[in-house]
Amino acid sequence: MAFWQLTRLRVIYPVLFVLTLFIDGTLMSGLGGILTHFPWHVLPTLTLGWAFLGVQFDVDNELPLWFYVTLVGILFDMYYTGIFGTYTCAFLVAVAVMKQLHRVLDERLLSGLFLYLAGLVVYLFISYLAGFIIGLANISLLTFLMYEVLPTVFLNVGLAAVVHYPIWSFFQFLR
Amino acid sequence: MKKIFSSRTVVTLIVGIIVIVSLIAGSNWWAKRTNTxxxxxxxxxxxxxxxxxxxxxxxxxxxxxxxxxxxxxDTFEENKALKAKIDAFAQDKVRLQTVQEENKSLKEQLKLKATLTxxxxxxxxxxxxxxxxxxxxxxxxxxxxxxxxxxxxxxxxxxxxxxxxxxxxxxxxxxxxxxxxxxxxxxxxxxxxxxxxxxxxxxxxxxxxxxxxxxxxxxxxxxxxxxxxxxxxxxxxxxxxxxxxxxxxxxxxxxxxxxxxxxxxxxxxxxxxxxxxxxxxxxxx
Structure with missing residues (x-):
């Protein structure tokens, strides 16, 4: 493989996908004082955001998106929780929902953000449900919605709005 | 009436849910059971x-x-409050060191090895x-x-x-x-x-x-x-x-x-x- 081929989307996309997984964790650790300041529990979801950008800009025409989503989900479960299934399932279902919606929505910014919002809410609810399965759930649905879902959606959808066009240009460049 | 889900989709969904729930519950059980x-x-x-x-x-x-x-x-207010506490801590530290020394020598006399503390x-x-x-x-x-x-x-x-x-x-x-x-x-x-x-x-x-x-x-x-x-x-x-x-x-x-x-x-x-x-x-x- 020649060096210039390493700058192609099919190489850069999965590498950055895995990196976002680690960035989420280090952000949560480095900014923990702000993100988990009681009663808030805000999650950085750059990994899901990167999957959303993949769906929004149709990267699955050039690379096996489902394979990478599954791989990142397994890595996420293994590294962060040690319990397999929760986030693999959450990533897969969130991407499936975003892909279905992408068929009926256009590629404008607001449609894209709605797509991400739907994926993010599904992702968070699956993680909430998994807490009940393993007996870890200790907050009410209302508290979860108020102090976790809402701020997480604001933070991550806001971030997606800022990076939407730069990433679109970046993907065009890589293609 | 048009069906929303085919029977094949329903079966796949049910099997998928069972697999995922078993995986989550099983790996949680395994993680608790093993040391490494x-x-x-x-x-x-x-x-x-x-x-x-x-x-x-x-x-x-x-x-x-x-x-x-x-x-x-918050530094200014915090600094004032901490200064007020610092003298008391100095006294506590001296007392702690004395008690630690005493504790060590008593343990030696009793030939005690490590204790809960x-x-x-x-x-x-x-x-x-x-x-x-x-x-x-x-x-x-x-x-x-x-x-x-x-x-x-x-x-x-x-x-x-x-x-x-x-x-x-x-x-x-x-x-x-x-x-x-x-x-x-x-x-x-x-x-x-x-x-x-x-x-x-x-x-x-x-x-x-x-x-x-x-x-x-x-x-x-x-x-x-x-x-x-x-x-x-x-x-x-x-x-x-x-x-x-x-x-x-x-x-x-x-x-x-x-x-x-x-x-x-x-x-x-x-x-x-x-x-x-x-x-x-x-x-x-």
Missing amino acids: PPFLQRFGNDLAGGVSRVIAVPTTAIGRTANSIGNLL DYKTISAVTISRSPTTWQSQLVINQGSNAGLKKGMPVLAGAGIIGRISEVNTTNSKVALISDTSSDANRFAITIKGDNGDVNGIVTSFNREKNQLIMGQVTSDNKIKKGDLVETSGLGGVIPAGLYVGKVAKVSTDDYGLSKKIYIEPAADLGNVTTVMVAISQIGAN
């Missing part, structure tokens, strides 16, 4: 920990700057924190190479923040006391009351109030708001005398038969950049 994860998982976690260490450098710097700016706003600490740096709804775990940069084992208590800032939940070769996971899992916060504690100690275990964590709960307390010793809570050392793995927090509220349970004590944790669980793992010295020599 399987080789492949340990290898993957060590590799991932290496990548995290590199990525953590800039993000930790950003986090520290943000915290410093936040702290700067003897422990050494290993310092570690937080390299990552799980960005998850439940199981808020820290990943620290010390593992089985440094002698860490599952279940050891972890301290940060003012007090205990959790326990080691998984040990890899070069890094470990710390389950925070804010988790409801039994790995995280089921440890033996003692409350220093005015007319005697009250022993028990932490039974759960109320995330909506950010407080630990010590349930099923039947002791008649009087406990009031502000009483200090520390680990009792019973059980063996966690040394005695680690500061847990202060009593926030005392109430009776639903049937009025026993007391339920709410404890305000001493440590700030949000901002944990460095930690110390306490290793009990009982049986070390």
